Amino acid sequence: MFNLFRSKKKQMIGDNEVYARVYNELESGDNEVYARAYNELQSGDIHYASMARALVKAEGNQEKATGIYIQERIGSLKEEMLKQQSLEKNKKSLEKNKKKTITQDFRLLTSYYDPSYKSRSCNNCSAHIPKGRVYCFNCKTMQE
Numbered sequence: 001m002f003n004l005f006r007s008k009k010k011q012m013i014g015d016n017e018v019y020a021r022v023y024n025e026l027e028s029g030d031n032e033v034y035a036r037a038y039n040e041l042q043s044g045d046i047h048y049a050s051m052a053r054a055l056v057k058a059e060g061n062q063e064k065a066t067g068i069y070i071q072e073r074i075g076s077l078k079e080e081m082l083k084q085q086s087l088e089k090n091k092k093s094l095e096k097n098k099k100k101t102i103t104q105d106f107r108l109l110t111s112y113y114d115p116s117y118k119s120r121s122c123n124n125c126s127a128h129i130p131k132g133r134v135y136c137f138n139c140k141t142m143q144e
Helices: 015-043 048-057 062-108
Strands: 004-006 011-013
Touching: 015 062, 048 062
Parallel strands: none
Antiparallel strands: 004 011
């Protein structure tokens, strides 16, 4: 199945073109990926599913299977890198959104009240803060 979607320029783009663009962005890290796949072979810490696929493609020939294994493993390592990058981007965007919502929610709650707080003066502007208030309305800061 070949999926298509529209780009920003309203042109149809296929999945293969998108993946090619993303892999081109990762070419700078290709040496690390190749080295990691080769080190897995040398150390014996082999990804068994990739090796099984390689043996099937090589029809049992061990020498061909090692080359095919490296190709298979490079593809899976790049996919892992893409997933990791997307997770990091999502995490950063969630953190930004969380910070925005917290500050926006606090601004909306101008009557934020906690009965455990006593009457006191603001640390920043020395304005009087009534009993139970957590927020200084004069300098607009959160008080502890």
